[in-house]
Every structure is written in structure tokens, then in C-alpha cells.
Amino acid sequence: MDKLTNKTKDNINLNPIRxxxxxxxxxxxxxxxxLDGYSICDTCKGWLEDIEKPPLCKISDLLLSHYPxxxxxxxxxxxEAMALAIKAIVPKGGTVVxxxxxxxxxILAIESVDAQFIEVxxxxxxxxxxxxxxxxxxxxxxxxxxxxxxxxxxLTHVDGNWGNLVNAEKVGEIALExxxxxxxxxxxxxxxxxxxxxxxHADLVAISGHKSFGxxxxxxxxxxxxxxxxxxxxxxxxxxxxxxxxLGCTVRGTASAAxxxxxxxxxxxxxxxxxxIKNTRYFVDKMEELSKGxxxxxxxxxxxxxVVYFETPILYEIGEKHRKKGYFLYDELKKRNITxxxxxxxxxxxxxxxxxxxxEIDHVINTFREIINEQ
Amino acid sequence: MDKLTNKTKDNINLNPIRxxxxxxxxxxxxxxxxLDGYSICDTCKGWLEDIEKPPLCKISDLLLSHYPxxxxxxxxxxxEAMALAIKAIVPKGGTVVxxxxxxxxxILAIESVDAQFIEVxxxxxxxxxxxxxxxxxxxxxxxxxxxxxxxxxxLTHVDGNWGNLVNAEKVGEIALExxxxxxxxxxxxxxxxxxxxxxxHADLVAISGHKSFGxxxxxxxxxxxxxxxxxxxxxxxxxxxxxxxxLGCTVRGTASAAxxxxxxxxxxxxxxxxxxIKNTRYFVDKMEELSKGxxxxxxxxxxxxxVVYFETPILYEIGEKHRKKGYFLYDELKKRNITxxxxxxxxxxxxxxxxxxxxEIDHVINTFREIINEQ
Numbered sequence: 180m181d182k183l184t185n186k187t188k189d190n191i192n193l194n195p196i197r198x199x200x201x202x203x204x205x206x207x208x209x210x211x212x213x214l215d216g217y218s219i220c221d222t223c224k225g226w227l228e229d230i231e232k233p234p235l236c237k238i239s240d241l242l243l244s245h246y247p248x249x250x251x252x253x254x255x256x257x258x259e260a261m262a263l264a265i266k267a268i269v270p271k272g273g274t275v276v277x278x279x280x281x282x283x284x285x286i287l288a289i290e291s292v293d294a295q296f297i298e299v300x301x302x303x304x305x306x307x308x309x310x311x312x313x314x315x316x317x318x319x320x321x322x323x324x325x326x327x328x329x330x331x332x333x334l335t336h337v338d339g340n341w342g343n344l345v346n347a348e349k350v351g352e353i354a355l356e357x358x359x360x361x362x363x364x365x366x367x368x369x370x371x372x373x374x375x376x377x378x379x380h381a382d383l384v385a386i387s388g389h390k391s392f393g394x395x396x397x398x399x400x401x402x403x404x405x406x407x408x409x410x411x412x413x414x415x416x417x418x419x420x421x422x423x424x425x426l427g428c429t430v431r432g433t434a435s436a437a438x439x440x441x442x443x444x445x446x447x448x449x450x451x452x453x454x455x456i457k458n459t460r461y462f463v464d465k466m467e468e469l470s471k472g473x474x475x476x477x478x479x480x481x482x483x484x485x486v487v488y489f490e491t492p493i494l495y496e497i498g499e500k501h502r503k504k505g506y507f508l509y510d511e512l513k514k515r516n517i518t519x520x521x522x523x524x525x526x527x528x529x530x531x532x533x534x535x536x537x538x539e540i541d542h543v544i545n546t547f548r549e550i551i552n553e554q
Numbered sequence: 555m556d557k558l559t560n561k562t563k564d565n566i567n568l569n570p571i572r573x574x575x576x577x578x579x580x581x582x583x584x585x586x587x588x589l590d591g592y593s594i595c596d597t598c599k600g601w602l603e604d605i606e607k608p609p610l611c612k613i614s615d616l617l618l619s620h621y622p623x624x625x626x627x628x629x630x631x632x633x634e635a636m637a638l639a640i641k642a643i644v645p646k647g648g649t650v651v652x653x654x655x656x657x658x659x660x661i662l663a664i665e666s667v668d669a670q671f672i673e674v675x676x677x678x679x680x681x682x683x684x685x686x687x688x689x690x691x692x693x694x695x696x697x698x699x700x701x702x703x704x705x706x707x708x709l710t711h712v713d714g715n716w717g718n719l720v721n722a723e724k725v726g727e728i729a730l731e732x733x734x735x736x737x738x739x740x741x742x743x744x745x746x747x748x749x750x751x752x753x754x755h756a757d758l759v760a761i762s763g764h765k766s767f768g769x770x771x772x773x774x775x776x777x778x779x780x781x782x783x784x785x786x787x788x789x790x791x792x793x794x795x796x797x798x799x800x801l802g803c804t805v806r807g808t809a810s811a812a813x814x815x816x817x818x819x820x821x822x823x824x825x826x827x828x829x830x831i832k833n834t835r836y837f838v839d840k841m842e843e844l845s846k847g848x849x850x851x852x853x854x855x856x857x858x859x860x861v862v863y864f865e866t867p868i869l870y871e872i873g874e875k876h877r878k879k880g881y882f883l884y885d886e887l888k889k890r891n892i893t894x895x896x897x898x899x900x901x902x903x904x905x906x907x908x909x910x911x912x913x914e915i916d917h918v919i920n921t922f923r924e925i926i927n928e929q
Contacts, residue, residue, distance in 0.1 A: 197591070215575050215577050286792045290791065389806070444823075527909060
């Protein structure tokens with residue numbers, strides 16, 4: 180996977196929000212052509228996603244051919260996609276059932292329409308798994324108390340903390356059973372691996388270009404079924420060809436061009452997923468072997484995603500005795516050109532080796548070995 | 555002004571939405587460093603505009619030092635800034651008084667909160683001027699009928715069609731008189747020339763980085779007075795440090811880095827405004843001289859802004875007789891490396907010479923001369 184990492188050879192950034200966002204040289208080159216303000220708009224005839232040069236008009240087909248749904252619309256990211264879906268579906272005072280591993284912006288999107296949420300709890304320490312059946316329980320309880328359905332199910336396909344992959348199809352079946360619209364937050368899944376949202380009975384899917392497609396940001400999209408088209412593509416009474424929900428236009432900048440180019444390379448990218456999982460499991464095994472119980476992977480085991488959370492009591496102990504306290508870890512990693520773990524963090528942290536070569540992964544493992552042995 | 559135009563020497567783009575968006579080589583270089591997804595987020599501690607590397611934390615001070623207000627917040631552009639202001643101020647069913655030269659997205663922003671609008675008409679053909687006193691009339695009439703004030707005055711400082719500069723201070727005085735919040739859409743003014751929104755009694759100002767600051771898009775900002783801070787910075791009940799109105803974060807991509815760099819060069823940029831006006835007036839004079847009554851500048855005279863609208867009956871007449879019909883103009887301009895006027899347009903069109911050198915401006919004039927004389 181050297182192609183993805185040539186920009187990071189001298190600096191291995193382990194931050195999970197970064198690893199799926201590194202662009203290929205071709206995306207970099209393509210994005211660089213559109214750094215002038217409004218330079219993607221030269222041939223616009225009224226709607227961003229009809230622009231032929233750069234071929235933003237192909238983005239929707241590229242997306243839907245990989246993640247089958249009826250329609251798509253570009254947004255500034257997954258959070259804006261969730262907010263758009265929620266605005267179209269959930270009334271003021273309405274209720275969304277959401278998993279407790281959700282991103283904070285899921286809650287903000289719900290609060291942005293003055294709705295409320297019910298959280299489906301995870302299994303807690305150490306795996307923090309979301310059991311799809313818990314959604315049924317939560318919905319039943321809500322219906323019993325309110326005599327009506329909640330307005331939406333929002334599932335985090337893969338969360339950004341534990342990197343747990345939830346069985347979305349099972350949640351989709353529950354959504355279908357109760358006839359509740361089902362929004363999938365695929366910020367950490369779409370762009371990394373292939374899946375079929377229609378087979379999962381998802382009605383809407385929020386995706387992130389800069390988080391998982393190797394695109395310049397800010398860009399994402401909402402994929403949705405036909406029945407939600409009117410709500411999402413809400414037309415202005417004054418300008419019948421303009422979508423009020425997106426104020427007439429979305430990503431009028433280089434990120435949409437970069438996203439097009441990244442999508443053109445998506446087949447190649449998705450092929451690497453099996454290797455990513457193999458590498459992640461190898462990485463977790465080797466890291467845990469460094470110290471008996473001193474480095475423990477939390478979240479589901481074995482890993483089905485590259486986002487890994489480690490509980491690291493051994494690093495905390497070292498920090499306690501170190502003159503730099505918890506800051507020693509950041510400094511020691513930086514000496515070896517490794518970044519992406521927050522300064523001061525030693526009790527536990529999340530990271531990802533997505534897109535790193537075997538050599539780079541081993542460099543990370545060896546670095547932690549040295550840190551543990553040298554202190 | 556060669557510094558601004560080195561990217562366009564071979565291709566003079568006259569589209570008014572493009573001319574204020576061409577980046578300098580230094581902005582280009584700076585933006586290029588942040589093309590990886592989330593690459594501006596490495597040192598984020600929870601709020602985009604506190605990031606020190608790149609120094610997004612300086613954006614607000616840079617903005618407010620040039621356009622004095624109490625606070626600023628980044629948005630994806632001027633339309634999102636207007637929508638944010640309107641969301642914070644105008645209730646569902648509320649009313650906004652707006653000038654008839656406003657951008658379509660002003661109306662969408664009003665419709666996005668299910669509010670309505672009253673339009674203050676311009677003077678119509680040929681100058682399309684907005685008389686500040688018309689706002690007083692419109693407000694008085696509204697108050698008479700509704701026994702209450704409208705909720706907001708929205709003024710387009712400079713419109714993007716005629717390029718008319720409105721006396722915002724006079725409108726501000728009316729806003730003050732009636733105690734109605736005053737939102738200034740400065741998409742075509744802030745970044746091009748200096749003004750003091752506080753002296754204009756503006757309460758909120760929407761600006762556009764990619765339209766007028768020579769920044770990569772999408773980026774803009776809303777500037778606002780302290781009394782509107784609570785409404786604009788609406789905090790989540792669940793995450794007390796997160797702003798619901800912007801879903802916790804805004805321009806998480808290269809455009810915010812580009813905007814920082816563009817703002818660092820703003821003093822130099824603003825110094826050129828007198829020359830831009832001088833050049834625009836020269837350009838208008840020379841273009842009108844090409845044909846008696848065949849090319850006529852609409853909008854206010856003399857020009858106080860670079861956006862120029864020409865009514866061009868002579869070009870329409872040529873097109874009528876031409877085998878390519880109205881498309882001849884686009885093709886003839888393209889032969890001389892001039893773009894930015896929509897294909898098929900001959901009756902009239904808007905353009906701008908912002909940032910063009912004297913040599914380039916003369917090339918445009920000579921090209922039109924040739925087109926008229928040769929046909």
C-alpha cells in the first residue's frame with residue numbers, strides 16, 4: 180500500500196481520523212488544479228452535481244455503483260449528511276433511536292431540529308459491542324410509553340473510538356419490522372470496504388470523503404432511497420430548481436474535485452481491505468505481546484476494522500515515574516517520527532494502521548517495544 | 555496586479571464569481587500542504603478556530619481587525635453565514651426585509667427557517683439602484699399591517715449582477731431607528747475593499763473567502779455583535795462545548811488553511827482597490843466607445859465596483875446573422891483565450907476585470923473591438 184503512504188514516509192500519523200484521508204498522488208494533483216475560488220464552477224449550469232468539467236456529474240453514479248441506493252447528494256461531510264437526513268425526516272420534538280457508540284455530531288444533528296434521542300447501550304467494558312436486538316427492546320419500550328414509533332433509527336456502522344463493526348443488516352431488519360426509517364452513519368465504513376446498504380435495508384447512508392475515501396475535505400454525501408427524495412431535495416417556492424436544504428449548492432471548492440478523483444480510484448482502494456484487516460490483527464497481536472496485560476485492545480475481538488483502541492496501563496505506569504509525566508509518550512513517539520496520539524495520553528488511546536506498509540507497521544511496534552523496554 | 559494573475563495569463567476568465575477567487579502563489583502553496591483529509595486537524599483540541607497549526611486561531615483576529623465586529627465564526631461561504639444568522643434570529647413564520655438585488659441564496663436561507671420576505675425594489679432599468687430610504691417605507695408598511703417589526707433587515711452590500719454598491723450606513727441608520735437586527739451580505743465587498751461594519755450599524759456580516767478574499771473554497775464567515783453570540787453559538791445540552799448550529803465543526807479541510815493565508819495577505823490586497831475602480835471605469839468607457847449604443851453598461855454610473863453588466867445589442871445583432879447564432883461570441887472570445895461569459899449569451903452579460911493587468915484589460919477591449927469590426 181505504498182501508493183497511499185508516500186506522503187507520510189517521514190511521519191507516520193496514527194490518528195484514526197487521518198489514516199483514511201491521505202490522498203494518493205493523483206488525487207493530490209487533481210485537487211491542486213482547483214485551488215482557485217469557484218474554479219470548479221466554470222461550466223456550472225445551475226447544479227453542482229451536473230458539472231461536467233471537472234466531472235462532478237459522475238460522482239453520484241460512482242457512489243451508487245459501489246454503495247447501492249437510489250440517489251445521492253454531496254454534503255460537506257458525514258455530519259452534514261446526517262443532519263440533512265434528520266431535517267428531512269424527524270419533526271421538532273421527534274425521537275431518534277441511536278447507539279451509544281455514536282459520534283458526538285450525531286447528537287448535534289438530532290438537537291439541531293429540536294428532537295430528542297434514546298440511546299441503545301453497548302455491552303460496555305471491554306468490548307463495547309452494540310447488539311442489534313437492543314434496538315428492538317428500545318423501540319418496544321418507546322412504543323409502549325408513547326403509543327407511536329420513534330421517527331428514525333440512526334446506527335453507527337463502525338464507530339470511531341473502538342472501531343466496532345455492527346451488523347447493520349440485523350438493525351435494518353428491525354427497522355423494517357417496525358417500519359421506521361433507518362439511517363446508517365457509514366463515515367468509517369463506506370470508502371474503506373464494500374457493503375450493500377440496500378441489502379441492509381438502510382434508507383439513508385451518511386458517508387465521509389475526507390474520513391474514508393482518501394479525499395481532500397470537507398466533502399461527504401447522503402445516499403437515500405426514492406421515498407425520501409422529496410424531503411431531502413426540498414425545492415424553494417421561489418426558485419423551483421434550488422434545494423433549500425443545501426441552500427442551493429454544497430461543496431463549491433477543491434474537495435468536490437478531489438472526491439471525484441478519489442472515487443475514480445475506489446475499486447483499487449476497496450481491494451486492499453482484506454489486507455488492512457490482516458495487518459490490523461497482526462498489529463494488535465504484536466502490540467499485546469509487548470507486555471503481559473500492559474497493552475490490551477478494547478472493542479470487539481478479533482478486529483473487523485482498522486480503528487483500534489488500546490488500554491495501556493504499562494505506559495501510564497511509566498509516565499507516573501517519568502519527569503515528563505504523561506507527555507513522555509508523545510515525545511518518544513515523535514522522536515521516531517510517529518504522531519497522531521494526543522499529547523498527555525497514556526492510559527489508553529485509539530489509533531489506526533490503515534494504509535501503512537508492513538515496514539511501517541513494524542516500525543510502530545518496534546517503537547512501542549523500545550519505549551517500554553528503555554524506560 | 556500581476557501577482558494575482560500569473561495563473562490566468564493564458565486564459566483570462568471574466569466571470570465575476572471567479573475573479574475575486576484567484577489565489578496568489580503563496581495561498582496556492584499553503585493550501586497544497588493541506589490536501590490530505592483532516593490534515594488541518596492534527597493539533598485540534600475541540601474547536602477548529604483554536605487550531606494553532608495551521609494558525610486557524612488567527613483567522614478571527616485577522617477578520618475583525620479589517621472588518622470591526624465583536625466576533626466571527628467560519629462558515630462554508632456567505633450563504634451559510636446568512637443562513638446561520640437567520641437561524642439564530644428569525645423565528646418560523648417571521649419576516650425578513652431584503653433588497654431585490656439579493657442573491658438567490660438569501661431567499662433560500664430565509665425559506666430554510668420557514669420565514670417569509672418582503673422585497674425592497676430597485677430603481678429598475680437601467681441603474682437598478684437600491685435606495686436606502688425604501689427600507690423605511692417597506693418597514694413602515696409592514697408595521698402598519700402587522701403591528702410589529704419585521705425580524706431582520708438583509709442588505710446586499712454589493713450585488714453580483716449589476717455590481718451596485720449600496721449605502722449600507724443609511725440602511726443601518728434605519729435598522730437602528732426601528733431597532734431591527736441588520737445583516738449585511740458582504741460577499742462581494744469584504745475582501746475586495748475596506749469598510750467598517752460597526753460604523754454602518756451592521757449587527758451581522760456575511761462574507762465569502764472564495765468569492766472575494768482570493769481563497770480556496772468553500773469558506774466564508776459570519777461576523778456578529780456580542781448580543782447575537784448566544785443565538786449563533788448555540789451550545790448543545792449534551793456537549794456543552796459544541797455549537798449545534800454548525801454541528802460542532804465547519805471547514806475541516808484545505809479551504810480554512812487557504813483562508814488563513816489569504817487573510818495574512820489581505821492588507822496588500824485591499825490596497826489595490828482604488829486601482830481596480832480606476833481600471834473598471836476605464837474598461838467601461840472603452841467598451842462603450844466601441845459602438846454607439848451597441849454596448850451599454852447597466853447598473854450605477856460611474857462604477858464603484860468591478861462587477862459590470864453590459865447590455866450588448868450589437869453583439870445580439872451579429873449573432874442573429876451569424877451561422878453559430880448566439881454561440882459565436884463565446885467561440886470568438888475563446889480563440890483569444892478569454893472565457894467566463896456564458897455560452898449563447900449575447901444580449902447582455904456580466905463580467906469583471908478584478909485583478910487583471912492593464913495589458914490584459916486592453917486585450918479584452920481589443921478583442922471585443924475585433925469581434926465587432928470583423929463580423
